[in-house]
Amino acid sequence: MRLAGKLALSAAVLAGASALAFWWLTAPRVLPAEVVAAFPPGNAAEGERIFWAGGCASCHAAPGAEGEARLALPGGLQLKTGFGAFIAPNISSHPTDGIGAWNIGEFANAMQRGVSPDGRHYYPAFPYTSYARMTRDDVADLFAFLKTVPAVEGRAEPTRLGFPFNIRRGIGLWKLVNLDPAPVVSIEGATAEVLRGQYLVEGPGHCGECHTPRDVSGGLKTGEWLSGAVAAEGEGVVPNITPDGLSWSAADIAYYLESGFTPDFDSVGGSMVDVQKNMAMLPAEDRAAIAAYVKAIPGHPNGYPAR
Known part of the structure; x- marks a missing residue:
């Protein structure tokens, strides 16, 4: 076989192997x-x-x-x-x-x-x-x-x-x-209340999906967890709710989630309106746990460009 033919065959084999690898790596994987x-x-x-x-x-x-x-x-x-x-x-x-x-x-x-x-x-x-x-x-x-x-x-x-x-x-x-089921942050000495809040925020509450900046692929930058982000629809920003971006007390946060009112006597707005309606339906201990977790996580600078 001539060199050109060998090269063409090698390229075809490589392309086929790459296609098979892609197909295997991208296959939907279900629970056992x-x-x-x-x-x-x-x-x-x-x-x-x-x-x-x-x-x-x-x-x-x-x-x-x-x-x-x-x-x-x-x-x-x-x-x-x-x-x-x-x-x-x-x-x-x-x-x-x-x-x-x-x-x-x-x-x-x-x-x-x-x-x-x-x-x-x-x-x-x-x-x-x-x-x-x-x-x-x-x-x-x-x-x-x-x-x-x-x-x-x-x-x-x-x-x-x-x-x-x-x-x-x-x-x-x-x-x-x-896709990783592990907790996002590690909080040394976390109380049972903080751990409950971590579960609610990082799991079912999926707060990080809006409040954490994303990379070019759309994945969350977990190293900047809850530091705020450009809104998914490209208009405005979602605020930084780490201790570096939110000065409210845990009681302020819990009351906001219950009532929709901020410590500055303002009211909830934007896409957070629906979220607050959901949070108001939870038991008071769940809102308190969420607030305790938000106060316990590491602080970060704002995860969106300066406005």
């Missing part, structure tokens, strides 16, 4: 069967608490919904970003348009691995990188609660992304770097 089998039946009453902590209504309720209407979850909210428009799906109990026909394994894989029932990667606009830190009990309880919400007909529009972001398979590589 024995882990799924260990999920408990779930308690719907406890699941409601996780529903509010997880902010499910903020994205999946109809835009502008109030009161009991926030338990109808048809989706449709659009998050317009530099990657494209992410649209929240219907997660009501409807058997075909929502998640009413799902089993606990399908739900757990969506929540903690970002994998759909048909084996595709979910985009991380769905904050499964935070939900991966949730306990099995809380995932099962949330699933039990979602079975009790109204069944709403109609599917939301599909997410609209341009090339190459519309190639879902590539999310597999992104997950290798960014």
Whole structure:
């Protein structure tokens, strides 16, 4: 075989090996069967608490919904970003348009691995990188609660992304770097209250998804945890809530989450309005735990450009 032929053959073999490696590395990976089998039946009453902590209504309720209407979850909210428009799906109990026909394994894989029932990667606009830190009990309880919400007909529009972001398979590589169920920060001598707050903030509450700056791939810069960020939709900033950026006391933070009022007699605004509504539904001890954690984490300079 001539040199040119050998080079062409080598290039073809290398290309084929690279394609196989990419396919293997980016494959959606689900929870092991024995882990799924260990999920408990779930308690719907406890699941409601996780529903509010997880902010499910903020994205999946109809835009502008109030009161009991926030338990109808048809989706449709659009998050317009530099990657494209992410649209929240219907997660009501409807058997075909929502998640009413799902089993606990399908739900757990969506929540903690970002994998759909048909084996595709979910985009991380769905904050499964935070939900991966949730306990099995809380995932099962949330699933039990979602079975009790109204069944709403109609599917939301599909997410609209341009090339190459519309190639879902590539999310597999992104997950290798960014999907980690370990705690984000280590707090020496943390009390039980602070640890409870850490779980709520880093797990179901997914506060870091908005309050932490992101790298060029959209992954969180965890070394700048909760230091604030440019808003996902490119307008304004999400504030720094580390001790270097937020001077409020723990009592101030807990009261803000309950009432929506700041220590300066201002009121909650922007996208935080929905978050505060969710936090107001939690028991007082959960809000106190969140506040204790926010005061205990390392301080950081603002994670967004000077304004």
